[in-house]
Amino acid sequence: MDKAVAKEILTQDHIEGDLLDLLVCNEKMAELGRVAAGVVHELNTPLSVIVSATQMILREDDLPEFVKTWWNG
Numbered sequence: 375m376d377k378a379v380a381k382e383i384l385t386q387d388h389i390e391g392d393l394l395d396l397l398v399c400n401e402k403m404a405e406l407g408r409v410a411a412g413v414v415h416e417l418n419t420p421l422s423v424i425v426s427a428t429q430m431i432l433r434e435d436d437l438p439e440f441v442k443t444w445w446n447g
Contacts, residue, residue: 431437432445 432442
């Protein structure tokens with residue numbers, strides 16, 4: 375009877391260890407996703423400013439013709 379109890383305890387510890395490992399992995403993946411979202415946000419903000427400024431410049435009336443031609447391909 376003692377062997378069966380010991381085996382059950384070891385099995386339970388093994389299952390808890392596996393679940394703890396899975397939880398740690400999930401938390402790491404969640405943090406990686408948060409970091410990636412932060413990096414994308416930090417890159418997107420200045421790019422949006424650059425695109426907006428470029429669009430405003432291209433709308434100017436006194437822009438040289440070669441610039442308009444070059445931009446439109």
